[in-house]
Amino acid sequence: xxxxTVARIPLVDYLVLEDPxxxxxxxxxxxxxxxxxxxxxxxxxFGTEFRSAExxxxxxxxxFTIVSFAAPGVPVPFVAGVIDLDGTTVRGNIVNTEPxxxxxxxGMKVRLTTFSIGSDDNGVEAVxxxxxxxx
Amino acid sequence: xxxxxxxxxxxxxxFGKHPDKDAVDLGAxxxxxxxxxxxxxxxxxGVLAAGNLMNAAAGFGQQLQKQIGQTxxxxxxxxxxxxxxxxxxxxxxxxxxxxxCDMGLAVGVENLAGAGLLAxxxxxxxxxxxxxxxxxxxxxxxxxxxxxxTMPGTFAQVGMEYLHEHAYSGEAFEMFAKxxxxxxxxxxxxxxxxxxxxxxxxEIMGDIMIAYPNTRPMCSANxxxxxxxxxxxxxxxxTLSLEQQRRAVKVSASVLTSDPxxxxxxxxxxxxxxxxxxxxxxxxxxxxxxDDLDLVExxxxxxxxxxxxxxxxxxxxxxxxxxxxxxxxxWRDGDMPVNVSGGLQSKGHPISATGIANIWExxxxxxxxxxxxxxxxxxVGLAHVIGLGSACGVHILEKAx
Numbered sequence: 082x083x084x085x086t087v088a089r090i091p092l093v094d095y096l097v098l099e100d101p102x103x104x105x106x107x108x109x110x111x112x113x114x115x116x117x118x119x120x121x122x123x124x125x126x127f128g129t130e131f132r133s134a135e136x137x138x139x140x141x142x143x144x145f146t147i148v149s150f151a152a153p154g155v156p157v158p159f160v161a162g163v164i165d166l167d168g169t170t171v172r173g174n175i176v177n178t179e180p181x182x183x184x185x186x187x188g189m190k191v192r193l194t195t196f197s198i199g200s201d202d203n204g205v206e207a208v209x210x211x212x213x214x215x216x
Numbered sequence: 217x218x219x220x221x222x223x224x225x226x227x228x229x230x231f232g233k234h235p236d237k238d239a240v241d242l243g244a245x246x247x248x249x250x251x252x253x254x255x256x257x258x259x260x261x262g263v264l265a266a267g268n269l270m271n272a273a274a275g276f277g278q279q280l281q282k283q284i285g286q287t288x289x290x291x292x293x294x295x296x297x298x299x300x301x302x303x304x305x306x307x308x309x310x311x312x313x314x315x316x317c318d319m320g321l322a323v324g325v326e327n328l329a330g331a332g333l334l335a336x337x338x339x340x341x342x343x344x345x346x347x348x349x350x351x352x353x354x355x356x357x358x359x360x361x362x363x364x365x366t367m368p369g370t371f372a373q374v375g376m377e378y379l380h381e382h383a384y385s386g387e388a389f390e391m392f393a394k395x396x397x398x399x400x401x402x403x404x405x406x407x408x409x410x411x412x413x414x415x416x417x418x419e420i421m422g423d424i425m426i427a428y429p430n431t432r433p434m435c436s437a438n439x440x441x442x443x444x445x446x447x448x449x450x451x452x453x454x455t456l457s458l459e460q461q462r463r464a465v466k467v468s469a470s471v472l473t474s475d476p477x478x479x480x481x482x483x484x485x486x487x488x489x490x491x492x493x494x495x496x497x498x499x500x501x502x503x504x505x506x507d508d509l510d511l512v513e514x515x516x517x518x519x520x521x522x523x524x525x526x527x528x529x530x531x532x533x534x535x536x537x538x539x540x541x542x543x544x545x546x547w548r549d550g551d552m553p554v555n556v557s558g559g560l561q562s563k564g565h566p567i568s569a570t571g572i573a574n575i576w577e578x579x580x581x582x583x584x585x586x587x588x589x590x591x592x593x594x595x596v597g598l599a600h601v602i603g604l605g606s607a608c609g610v611h612i613l614e615k616a617x
Contacts, residue, residue, distance in 0.1 A: 090346050092361065094353030116482060118351035125477040143380050144484065146372035147428035148364050152336045155360035161369055161427075163377065163484045170480030172363035182389075182428070187380040198356060202344045207355050209362070 092198065092209040093117075101138060102195045102210065104171060108134035115169050138193040139215055140166035145187070147180050160185050164212055176211035190215045220450035221309050222464040222616065224319070225254020228573040231441035231564035232410040233329040239268045239276065239442075243325040244283040246442035246569070250321065251284075254446040255460050258285030261446070262317020265292045265307035267300035267324040267568035280323060289317075298517065299472070300324055301443060301571030302601045302609025306472045308447050318452035324568035325442035332438075336365035368435050368518060369427035370604070373484050375520025376429070378527070382535045389429040391538060393420045396434040396519040396561055398547055403558025405548075405589035410439040410564030434519035434561060441566035443573040461616065465579045468502035468596075469612040475605075487521070487602050491528035494610040498598070499530070502612040506530045510594035511581055512552065513574035515602045516559040526554070529600060529610075553591055556581075571601040571609055582615040 091098055095117045097105050106115035111128035115136075122129050145162040148155075160175035162185075177194065178184045191212035200206045227249035229242055237245070243266070251257055258281075266277030277291035290311075296303040301324030308320030336359045346355035359365040379388055400415040415433055423431040448456075453464055473494040478486045499505055506529070514529060516522035523537050531552050532540030540546070546554035557563045557577040560570065578597035580586045595615040602608050 090348075090355055092355055093358065094348060114477065114479070118482075124482075144373040144377035146364065146369045146376065146430075147425075148360070148366065148369045149425040149427065150333070150368070151360055151364070151366060152333055155336070157360075159360060159364075161364035161373065163363075163373055163480070168479075170483045172483045174361065174363060187376060198361065201346045205346050207346045 088205045089208050090205055092207055096208070096210050098195065098208055102193060103138050104136040104193070104210070106134045106136060106169065107131040136169050136171065137167045140164045140191060142175065142185070142187060142189045142191050142212070145175060145185055147185070162212060164191055174211040175213070177213035218313050218315055218318070218449035218451060221312055221467045221470070222448050222450060222453050223445055223467060223575070223579055223613070224256065224448040224453065224460060224464055225250045225252070225446040226444070226572070226576045226579050227253055228408060228443040228569065228576045229441050230408045231439050231566060234327070234440040235329070237440065239271060239325050239327050240279050240283055242327070242440060242442035243268070243276065243280045243323050246325060246444035247280060247284055247321060247323045250444035250446050255457065256319065256446060258287055260319050261287070261289055261321045263290055263292070263308055263311040263320040265294055265304040265320065265322045267294045267304045268326060269295060269297070269300050269567045270326060270328070296607040297603030297605050298515070298565070298567050299571055299601045299603030299607035299609050300568040301573070302611070303472060303571065303607065305445055305447070305572055305575065305611070306470055306609060309467060309470045312447055312449050318449045320447050321444065322447070322572060323442065323444040324570070324572045326566035326568045327440045328438040328566050329440045330438070333366050335367055364427065366427060367604070368430050370485065371518040371521045372427045372430050374487055375518070375523055377484065378524045378537065384538055386538070389421065390417070392429045392519040392523065393417055393431070393434060395522050395541060396420050399516060399555050399559035399561045400433060402548055402556050402589070403562030406558045406563060409558045409562050410437050411562045412558065430518050430520055436517045436560035436565035437562065439564035439566050441564060441569045441573065443569040443576055445572050445575065463583055464616045465582050466614040466616055467611060468504065468614045469498035469610065471498045471501065471610045473497070473608045485604055485606055487604070487606060488524060488528050490606055490608040491525060491600065491602060494608045495529045498610040498612050504596055504612060508596050509552065509598050511556055511578060511591045511597045512554045512600070513557060513577050513597070514554060514600040516555055516561055517565060517602070519561065522555070522559070525600060529598065548589070548591065556589055556591060574599040574601060575611055575613065578613050582613060
């Protein structure tokens with residue numbers, strides 16, 4: 082019997098923590114459109130059958146903003162980005178680099194990384210994802 | 217069924233701070249002035265379409281009737297984010313066009329002075345136990361952890377995405393700030409704008425950064441304001457006075473679209489496809505092209521948004537928005553004046569009023585009544601609005617023959 086010392090839970094259900102951590106989408110079986118939340122029917126073709134699709138962990142930063150002013154409780158500054166993971170667009174923060182335009186540039190290659198956002202009263206650790214420069 | 221529709225009367229209130237007026241007061245002011253502008257009364261109205269986003273459940277249209285005239289006509293209380301005003305107008309136009317009545321009133325009003333960010337935020341602190349909830353099974357709030365939910369950040373990404381798609385290699389921040397410089401400059405001629413102070417490029421770039429590349433003056437200004445319009449069928453207009461006929465403005469196209477599915481639209485809202493579609497439909501319906509436009513009021517909720525809509529509204533070559541802007545075309549003395557009102561960045565953005573106020577601006581020029589900021593000889597104009605989520609309204613207006 083394995084003894085797991087730290088129980089972990091992903092920040093969102095489309096983040097899979099198993100090594101290597103990756104994102105997973107609901108993929109329409111008829112047209113291939115991908116969604117991160119559940120859909121009653123595909124927004125693109127109205128098909129009702131979905132399968133699970135694992136996303137690549139490396140991609141390209143196609144847009145970003147450096148948020149300096151956010152709602153109370155949200156630490157700033159941070160870089161919010163839109164990442165093209167080989168044809169599937171995802172959103173995420175750009176992490177492990179300085180939040181400025183010298184270090185964050187359009188078209189830069191990034192890869193998925195995970196980090197803890199803290200443990201709850203039961204000792205369960207929540208794990209979030211972001212994207213870091215893949216130079 | 218009525219074919220041609222005209223704006224008979226239209227007004228906007230001063231945008232800005234109206235601490236002594238609630239939404240009903242501002243709506244009543246706008247509506248009564250629009251009726252007076254058209255030379256008609258509530259007794260002539262066959263339909264009322266009303267929008268007030270922040271009190272959407274309050275039955276704003278009926279509240280308004282109680283202030284200005286209860287005649288038993290159908291009321292449509294409409295909500296479509298920042299496109300609420302255009303949706304109200306579109307609703308009144310549809311009723312007249314369908315032949316249900318020959319005149320209708322559309323009103324949009326908002327009290328937003330002092331409001332901060334309108335979206336985003338944790339809402340609640342992290343819990344003591346991680347419990348998945350919501351459609352993404354999130355165990356904690358995601359704004360700021362998985363990108364941003366704020367409007368300045370969202371529209372910053374919309375602009376930056378355009379630069380990436382079209383391989384822009386210049387100074388993004390300065391280029392976007394120059395768009396804001398233009399609109400703040402335009403606003404100095406608009407006494408109804410919330411802010412009509414000239415701002416230098418240095419002042420704009422040196423102001424508080426909200427979400428790169430948008431500093432505070434590059435963001436739409438939250439403020440109070442109302443706008444209203446009376447629409448009339450062509451047939452009914454013929455029975456009115458020559459002066460009413462002379463000042464009437466033809467609605468050559470009235471189009472409302474929602475966002476069709478595109479890859480990535482669940483991640484970053486696609487404000488482009490539905491705008492392009494609305495513009496295409498509007499040009500076809502009106503039988504005019506972008507080259508025929510004398511002025512355009514477009515939805516510059518952020519400086520970064522204005523850029524992409526040059527392209528979406530086909531004011532420039534596809535992919536050529538930066539070059540188009542840098543040519544000077546969109547300044548008031550250029551070939552294609554855009555946001556001569558000062559735009560949302562200076563005139564202000566009282567959400568539900570915006571989609572009627574932009575039409576008022578265009579009508580004001582077509583009627584030759586725009587005073588110091590008159591675009592001389594204007595005969596055709598376009599007004600565009602976007603509500604995130606998304607809804608897009610495009611109206612093309614023409615001076616009555």
